[in-house]
Amino acid sequence: MTVPTLLSARGLSLRFGSIPALVSVDIDLWPGEMLAIVGESGSGKTTLLNVLSGLTKPDDGAVWYRGPNGHMHEVHAMPAPALRTLHRSDWGFVHQDPRRNLRMTVSAGGNIGERLMAAGARHYGDIRAQALHWLAQVEIDADRLDDFPRTFSGGMLQRLQIARTLVTHPRLVFMDEPTGGLDVSVQARLLDLIRTLVARLGIAAVLVTHDIAVARLLAQRIAVMQRGVVVETGLTDQVLDDPQHPYTQLLVSSVLHT
């Protein structure tokens, strides 16, 4: 591969007591691509996401991230202020539960503007214009700008979280089951929105999901996990249409066909 990777992980291992959560996991992510991590519950998907994003320290192995200036940083060796800045600007994290990320006592506009203000934006008019712009991007009416998130529906909360995350134009977004807990029609709309935004902005993303259909729709590449081990990895269509590993075969065959 001639294009340098955006995020690389080698030999990630982590145990929770006697449970192996990650067993020598290697991950590569190139700029502008979406990588899906699929597997059943308890297979280590979310743990892997937390380790990749620097939130959890692995027992062994390392994660490297290529910053905007082309330098590679070892994520777990970064000083806390630098990692926090990275999380607030160049990276984004979309949680399954938007309430974990949003401030429920702050208006939608304030929620979207927080990352801008943390990055040093000090012009109220500009921040508000940006908030309006991003509200439109995630298909929320402009007159909801000063409303509190608690008046929003589940799907709108998730879209607000996405707007709040993307406002600083991150190059890499971590998504943990972004469509979990939403009903099917809302899910479809959200998936469509994520796909459009990610493609338009050229964002790279690591997407954790247990839903094969979500992975097929959004991701170019896929990594299948079982008990902390990446058992199969490759292009999404290739892996899902011609699964090699017995566990992947099981996962694909367990999807309901209509």
Added chain:
Amino acid sequence: MKGYNFAYLDEQTKRMIRRALLKAVAIPGHQVPFGSREMPLPYGWGTGGIQVTASILGPDDVLKVIDQGADDTTNAVSIRRFFARTAGVATTTHTAEATVIQTRHRIPETPLREDQIIVYQVPQPEPLFRLEPSRVETRRMHALADYGLMHVKLYEDIARHGQISISYDYPVLVNGRYLMSPSPIPAFDNPKMDGMAALQLFGAGREKRIYAIPPWTQVRSLDFDDHPFRAINAPGNCGLCGASDSYLDEVVTDDKGGRLFVCSDTDHCAERRAAGHIGAEGLRDAVE
């Protein structure tokens, strides 16, 4: 006073507080924990300020105590008398004569000098406490100078009220680094903190924190480029001395809607009247 050490506190406690003060002066705006003592007055009445004053007071000092700008309210009178009895120091109501000024909720109108120290009584030293409930998290935010959240609060004010609606305890950034609560002084007094000649010490007794601003330090009130900080004051002049540039209290004078604006700084007002300045109400009194 017999049976008490000079200025009430024992020498070991004063040393402990002075160590905290030295650290606070070395890191302007940073909250330094200290072992706050039980004082013979309730929390919220100035236990932090009184401990700081007790540990910096010397026999030659002249003490002034103000409460909401006034020298003659219960809190000011009691604390002044407390130190007059336990330390035997001279007391005054004149800002210019004092070497140590303990204050609650105001900064005197008369500019302070390099040979003066002002001690603030602080109820809540943490400027982020209403925004972030976890002290672990606010300490981390201070350590990383991560103050976006404070601006979110200002943003919300403008979105909701059309302007920043904080009228007292207006957050400031000290020396371009630490976010600090100026104690509940009116926003009107914030500009006086910037580059002040006197040493400013802050004591929070219940919260067990001390912080400080050394002389000639930059103190900036947070704002937006297009919504700059404004020092809010009542519309009008002082009814007694006619001052237009001092912070005014509104006094209800009867039950028919009569009201009067007077200087909150009683010493400033009295000095102006002694110098011959007369306000609208003062003139009427003279005629009658």
